[in-house]
Structure formats: structure tokens, C-alpha cells
Amino acid sequence: MNEKYNAYVRSVADYFIEEMKKGTALWQQDWDNAANVVPVSAVTDAPYRGTNALLLMAVRMSQGYGDNRWLTFRQVQELGGKVKKGEHGTKCIFWKHLVEKDEKDEDKTVERLIPCPFVVFNSEQCDNLNLKKFETPVHEWTPLEAAERILDKSGAKIEEIKQNQSYYVPALDKIVLPLRTQFKDAEGFYATALHELGHWTGHSSRLNRPILNKFGTPDYAREELRAEISSMMVCGGLGIKHKAQNSAAYVNNWIDVLKKDPKELFRACADAEKIKDYLFGIDKSLGLTAAPPVKKDKSPDNKEAKAALQTAALQTYKDLPNYQQKYIQSSMLNYLTQPLSNPYQFQKPSQKIRTIDIER
Structure with a gap:
């Protein structure tokens, strides 16, 4: 049985490796119809x-x-x-x-x-199947409304600034996104935000995955694969168009990881399901799936602990691009001078901005 299972695992991994080489893997394509x-x-x-x-x-x-x-x-x-x-x-x-x-x-x-x-x-x-006619499920919420509710009720620290990068900073437990008006449409914003929220679930107070990984390493690629698959699952479950955003470096790293260990795809999918379940459970009124209770992490309560946090974070992120290092450093310094009441708590955009984005 083990030999047959291993052969099956290898065949599935090989299938997706070939798809990635051709640029036609699920997470490498845009979905215009996500329903x-x-x-x-x-x-x-x-x-x-x-x-x-x-x-x-x-x-x-x-x-x-x-x-x-x-x-x-x-x-x-x-x-x-x-x-x-x-x-x-x-x-x-x-x-x-x-x-x-x-x-x-x-x-x-x-x-x-x-x-x-x-x-x-x-x-x-x-x-000749005796099946009812295929119909699209009807919800009391629209896909974009559901995504907004998940972001809002997650309690995640989300900062939107005018720049062209999206990323999650584990040391600050914070997501950084471009301004909503910088995206071509609202679905592009929410697809990106949900991807980063997938990384956010890896924090030790939530699903506790190894997320303090150096940029460009196999471990970094593994976490990125989990976030990409979970984003695809979450967007698919909500009915949001999927926006491909994979760089060649990510794809090559994923291929290398799966060639060396084909079972990594199965582990990544299992973790992606956990991410999806967690995010869908944030707002139970959506009627999706349950999620474990959110554990609140404690902020350092003295200057020595804060200084240690800053030093450890900067050491961890020394291999990131310079612009991200500078941003993390400035954010850290700002964080250390702020009261411990979530200075980066997500702020809802104005109704004007929201309406403009959705109509595009």
C-alpha cells in the first residue's frame, strides 16, 4: 500500500510541477468566473x-x-x-x-x-443522471461584503499605505497593503488582502506555523505555497475572482521543493484547508465553517522586552529587500513609542473610496 500511495503522491506532484512549468497551475491563472x-x-x-x-x-x-x-x-x-x-x-x-x-x-x-x-x-x-439542475448557491451576502467582514472581524492589524508591495510582518503581527485605490478593482484588493491574511494565521497565537523564514529559502517557499493555495480556496469559496500574482522566483522554488519532497504538496493543502477553515470561522454569521477561538497575543510590557523584540525582528529580516527592511525598522521604532493598544488596528475606508473601488 505504501508503494502505491507514494506512487500516487509522486504522480500528483509531477502533474502540478508540469502545470507550473507551463504557467497553467491553478494559482498561476486569473479566474474571471469564481462561482x-x-x-x-x-x-x-x-x-x-x-x-x-x-x-x-x-x-x-x-x-x-x-x-x-x-x-x-x-x-x-x-x-x-x-x-x-x-x-x-x-x-x-x-x-x-x-x-x-x-x-x-x-x-x-x-x-x-x-x-x-x-x-x-x-x-x-x-x-442520464437523475440530478437536479446545476445552480449557483445564493447567499445573503455578496463576495466582497463577506471578504470585508472577514478582514474587519479578524482583528488583524492592517495598514494601507501608498506603495506597491503587500506583505505580512510576523514581528509586528501586521499586514501591509497598498491603498485600495491603487488596485484595478475591489476584487484585486480583497484577493491580495486574503492572501496576506493567510500568512497572518500562521502566528503562534493562531495556527502556529513556522513563518519566520528567510526570503528565498525553501521554508519561505513552503509558507508562500500554503498562503497561495489557501487564498485560492478562500476566494473560490466566497466567489471572488482569483488574481494570479506569482513571480518566477516563487514558481521555481515551489518546483524545487516538490521535486525533492512530493508529499509537501499534500501537507501544504492540508495546512491551506486549516487556513480556510480558520478564516471562514471568523464571522460565523456567514454560514461557512467553524474556526478555533482566536488567542490574543500579549505585547511586551517593558522597555527591555521591546528592545529585544526589535533586535530579533531586524535580525530575522536581514535577508529581505532593503525597502522592506527599512519599513520594518521604522515601523518597529514607531511601535515601541506607541501605547500597547494596537496603534495599527485596521481602519475602515471611507464609503466614497469603497464605492469607487467596487464600481471599477
């Missing part, structure tokens, strides 16, 4: 998750399927349909929990996760 991007079961309406979701999204996009519903061969038969001649299914994996007696202690049990493959077909690969 119903997330694949779901045609029988239960439950969304596919992790690598299964990523793979089915990629297959759907490459084949041009308009329906996001998928079925196993047995489900096709149970719904009175049949798979069209010449069509091929897509192999996915689910994990089965197996409880066994501990060989060393008969009074104890051990749990194992067994990878189990299964094959699914898109509904458009089938004929």
Missing part, C-alpha cells in the same frame, strides 16, 4: 478537501467542465446514469481510521491512518 469553483459531492453536496479539492479544481479547469459536482462510478449507477464512452475518472484519496491492539500492550490500542484510493467523475462526464 462554484470548489468541487463538491453530487450526492451529499459536501465539499472535497485538501489535495483532492486542488486536483479536482485543476481537472475541471483544464477540461472546461461547467459543473463542480463529482461522483464515484457506483453513485453514477445509483442515480440512473452511466459514464460516457471514452471518459476517464480522476483518482483521489481518503484516509480511513483503523484502530488496532497494541502489539506491545494488549490493554492498549493504536490508531492508524490508511490511505484508500477512489475514482470520481465530473457530472458532465456522465449521461
Whole structure:
């Protein structure tokens, strides 16, 4: 089983490596129609998750399927349909929990996760299915309203300044974005903001991922891959157009990482799902998914601790571009002279700016 699973992992990683080389991977493309991007079961309406979701999204996009519903061969038969001649299914994996007696202690049990493959077909690969007509889900909120609510209720420190870079600063636990009016449209702003909010979830007080990574290293590429996949999942779930923003350096680093360790794609997708669940759970009134409670980090309460924080942060970011180093340094100095009441708390834009952005 391990050999078959490893071969499957390698085949999926190779697929996405080739897609990235061609510039056609999911996260390398703009989506003009983001509605119903997330694949779901045609029988239960439950969304596919992790690598299964990523793979089915990629297959759907490459084949041009308009329906996001998928079925196993047995489900096709149970719904009175049949798979069209010449069509091929897509192999996915689910994990089965197996409880066994501990060989060393008969009074104890051990749990194992067994990878189990299964094959699914898109509904458009089938004929005569007894399915209701494919419809776009209707929510009480628009995609942009939902994104704004997530940003607002996250409590994240978000600063918008006139410049051309977007990034998250772990040492300050703060997101820096260009002004909203610098984006071509509102969806571009929210897609970028949600990407950076994905990095924000990695803080030790939230999902606690290793995010203090040097620019250009494999670990930096791994975190960037998680944020990019999660942004794609979040935008797809909300119905926001996806805006590709991958540099050649990121793509090359991702390819190198997956070549050396194909299982990294599966770990990245699992983390991306956690990010998506966390962000969707910030505002439960959206009716998406639950998220763990947000832990509030404590700011340093004395000058010595603050000085140590500044020194550690500048040392961590010494390999970043000069403009980011200067910004972090000035922000640090400003932070150290401010009261401990979130001087960078996100400020809502004026209604005038918001209206102009959305109408563009």
C-alpha cells in the first residue's frame, strides 16, 4: 500500500510541477468566473478537501467542465446514469481510521491512518443522471461584503499605505497593503488582502506555523505555497475572482521543493484547508465553517522586552529587500513609542473610496 500511495503522491506532484512549468497551475491563472469553483459531492453536496479539492479544481479547469459536482462510478449507477464512452475518472484519496491492539500492550490500542484510493467523475462526464439542475448557491451576502467582514472581524492589524508591495510582518503581527485605490478593482484588493491574511494565521497565537523564514529559502517557499493555495480556496469559496500574482522566483522554488519532497504538496493543502477553515470561522454569521477561538497575543510590557523584540525582528529580516527592511525598522521604532493598544488596528475606508473601488 505504501508503494502505491507514494506512487500516487509522486504522480500528483509531477502533474502540478508540469502545470507550473507551463504557467497553467491553478494559482498561476486569473479566474474571471469564481462561482462554484470548489468541487463538491453530487450526492451529499459536501465539499472535497485538501489535495483532492486542488486536483479536482485543476481537472475541471483544464477540461472546461461547467459543473463542480463529482461522483464515484457506483453513485453514477445509483442515480440512473452511466459514464460516457471514452471518459476517464480522476483518482483521489481518503484516509480511513483503523484502530488496532497494541502489539506491545494488549490493554492498549493504536490508531492508524490508511490511505484508500477512489475514482470520481465530473457530472458532465456522465449521461442520464437523475440530478437536479446545476445552480449557483445564493447567499445573503455578496463576495466582497463577506471578504470585508472577514478582514474587519479578524482583528488583524492592517495598514494601507501608498506603495506597491503587500506583505505580512510576523514581528509586528501586521499586514501591509497598498491603498485600495491603487488596485484595478475591489476584487484585486480583497484577493491580495486574503492572501496576506493567510500568512497572518500562521502566528503562534493562531495556527502556529513556522513563518519566520528567510526570503528565498525553501521554508519561505513552503509558507508562500500554503498562503497561495489557501487564498485560492478562500476566494473560490466566497466567489471572488482569483488574481494570479506569482513571480518566477516563487514558481521555481515551489518546483524545487516538490521535486525533492512530493508529499509537501499534500501537507501544504492540508495546512491551506486549516487556513480556510480558520478564516471562514471568523464571522460565523456567514454560514461557512467553524474556526478555533482566536488567542490574543500579549505585547511586551517593558522597555527591555521591546528592545529585544526589535533586535530579533531586524535580525530575522536581514535577508529581505532593503525597502522592506527599512519599513520594518521604522515601523518597529514607531511601535515601541506607541501605547500597547494596537496603534495599527485596521481602519475602515471611507464609503466614497469603497464605492469607487467596487464600481471599477
